[in-house]
Amino acid sequence: MKHLLSINDLSKDEAINVLDTAGELSRLSEGTVKKFPTLRGRTVVNLFFEDSTRTRISFEAAAKRLSADVINFSAKGSSLSKGESLKDTALTLQAMGADAVVIRHGASGAPHQLARQQWMTGTVINAGDGTHEHPTQALLDAFTIRRHLGQDSGDLQGLRIAIVGDVLHSRVARSNVLLLQKLGAKVVLIAPPTLLPVGVASWGAEVSYSLDAEIESVDAIMMLRVQRERMDDLYFPTEREYSRNFGLNLERINRMKSDAIVMHPGPMNRGLEISAESADSARSVIVEQVANGVSIRMAVLYLLLSGTARSESNSTIEVGV
């Protein structure tokens, strides 16, 4: 495997290997060693066409703990964020000798083009593309679920996991549906029909329009961010109505299985899809998801880059465009 563009790039065994590697790196990091020399001399570029502080910082921390040189390339908001710029940016990165490019882009498929066109030769890691996929988010979610509900090893057989909210526009949902099912879990998508894609039946997941009907039977519940602008596009009538039917609150939390966990990929709209009490409740593993993100991204960088050729340079460079 050279690139991580989609969860479909991973077999079940490869996915479990990523989780196991992340677990190992996480255990080592908890000891005295905070930094590994593994990727010394390699250059990792964070190419972010969209704002995403948490994902960028997570990748940056992961690369630095593996001793890679990190370049942050932010192209958000400029004319570079569309059209031929992707090609020109890729050519620039190629000239700089990037070993890996971590790309966040508003257009679905942009990482695929970066990987498949002959613009650059480095490894491409999808850090979220449009409404398509966000594979490292799904991996860190699976890792978190496994820690809490599995034996911290193996797959997720026998678990039932709900993904609630704006599935239609969610790259997190798409990657999670693929990965959780690959790992043997049952997935139920809970949303109003307006926020489910036509064609969702082919995903193999259950679909439900009622959070209340499912809340008692799930082992983990993943709340998706709902953008307030969606209301203007007629996806739901009002925030209050959405929140009433699909928001997670204490009343619903109290009906969950005793060991069930609450997840959210962030950033949260407290009071819309998740109440503040729910986000801060004992079931919430939201902060832990962030910590696990670094371990997962270390594992992905390590597995994709170890064994490839090295370039030489030595510092962190900020490139603002």
Add this chain to the structure above:
Amino acid sequence: MNTWKIENAKNSLGELQQIFISEGLVVQALPTGSQPTVINAEGLHILPGFVDLHTHLREPGREDAETVLTGSQAAVAGGFTAISAMPNTLPVADTAGVVEQVFRLGKSHGLCDVYPIGAVTIDQKGTHLAELSAMNQSEARVRIFSDDGHCVSDPLVMRRALEYVKTFDGLIAQHAQDPRLTENSQMNEGEISARLGLKGWPAVAEEAIIARDVLLAEHVDSRLHICHLTTAGGVEIVRRAKERGIKVTAEVTPHHLLLTDEKAESYDPVFKVNPPLRTNSDVIALREGLADGTIDIIATDHAPHPNEAKDCEWSAAAFGMVGLETAFSIAYLTMVQSGLMTLADLVNRMSGAPARIGRYAGHGEIKVNSPANVVLVDLAATWHVEREHLHSKSKNTPFHGMELPGVIKKTFHNGALVYENLDSRGGVKK
């Protein structure tokens, strides 16, 4: 003027046919004393030149993508002797001045007849009718009007347009796409779009407009033409409308007869087109509709774009594919080699029927004392589509790398040899 004797060719029915060309016309016999150039067309078919009712030539305004000249060169290389220039140029062809300019450019190049299509509404904005009558009375004699690229979505504007063009036997060619249902849409809405995270383009957005417009055409007793049909539901609506006697005609593009939305899985924008590639069951329905006559014609929707418009992310890329040079081969592959149609029926869908719908005199049949618009085709040969070898100025073909049946060997326009395939690449005369 050249005189020609073409012998040993077969016509679309497979019968041996010998024709004479003199003074630009097909003639019964050559004048005494003339010394014709003799073409031994053994093994070739002689067909009436193809007629395209849906071509984007980009001139004026986007000469970086195509010009009337390069588009005409592509046309004759594809066996077309008449093409129809869509009005979405810069400026829009919504006045007599612009349509006359395009018409004259076509005429001066002399490779094929270029019939401008006028915009229905001013600047294709969909609100005020353009001067349709002025365009009809111009030298270009415009008879077909379309806001192609945009739908005439306002039902009242569409009704008025349908009524108004009756004064000169005009035709409104509708790009059926409900704008509200397709805002920012990127590809067919279905399983593939759900998986790829590309905004869906529902079939109903096309079908709802077709249904509305056939009813409008019935109500005001006007001629309606549906551009680039792509859905099984659309075929069914047109079929029922024809059964009710509504004066509706419809076209399908070669790419919609072959390709499906699975092509989007590559995220390669060469497969991004408006209307989008649909599902396999739609492709089957389109082929059946074309075979049973529900769909009257094949039209290319030849849509050239410069490299940078396709060398980018899917959502940033332009919609459209070039198609003039591959149209006959794709049609022959999907309709005749598949056993759905005879060669004669296909030729009617690509020449006779479009000439009748557009009222393009001198096209659509090989007839004594008519202009010699004919094409010689080798149906037994195949060719390799190489995008860099296309005559079109733009290279955005979705068929690059394919081996296709049916090689256009020679194209005659008004008795002049305007295209001759000299090698695998071919060459354009003039």
